[in-house]
Amino acid sequence: MNPSGARTRVKICGITRPEDAVAAAAAGADAIGLVFYPASPRAVSIEQAAAICAALPPFVSRVALFANAASAEIRTVLEQLPIDLLQFHGEETAAECDRYGHAYIKVARVQPGFDLDLFNCRYPGACGILADTYQSGVQGGTGATFDWSLLPQQRRKPLILAGGLNAANVAAAIRQVRPYGVDVSGGVEADKGIKDAARITEFIHEVDNVER
């Protein structure tokens, strides 16, 4: 349960195969992430993403991730796919994130000195902030945790915690950070971009059974 009394939401990110999307939904995931960042080992084409979206049952959100992508590319994805939420992983400004008139979350890559309040103020149009690990030259999917004490307990917007989460550490992360939701990629994989259904189930079991 998160502070509002609702369960902690789960997003399984970096889905590249329809069967992994189906496994995530069956395990109780609230959202899946599709990476439109060509340099990522988890990048998907529009065709792959369309097959993944088509395989999903109702009430599982489809999140499209970009990192400093050209606006034409983002518009094409929005025109061709049933995307519920955008996720911006790069150095996009608020104006750049707002220009699609589509709901989005902005990623903060957290390092010492990070100020969540200031970050929230910079992105008033974001419906949530996803806090991920800062690593020089890497836009996301680092597989590394960060110092969760850098996040304040009082927040202006829903906070999604990411970065190196797995079944062994997610309960502790939720107890300490009390996020709205958690996001995982590498921690539920058999290989880059290939999810492991048993690890997804175990991860969501941990989230749903955490005692705070």
Ligand SMILES: O=C(O)c1ccccc1NCC(=O)[C@H](O)[C@H](O)COP(=O)(O)O
């Ligand atoms: O996954 C990637 O390769 C990636 C590349 C560039 C931008 C974002 C990327 N993934 C984004 C995610 O949402 C991941 O779930 C998040 O960074 C956490 O990843 P992990 O530490 O592996 O759980």
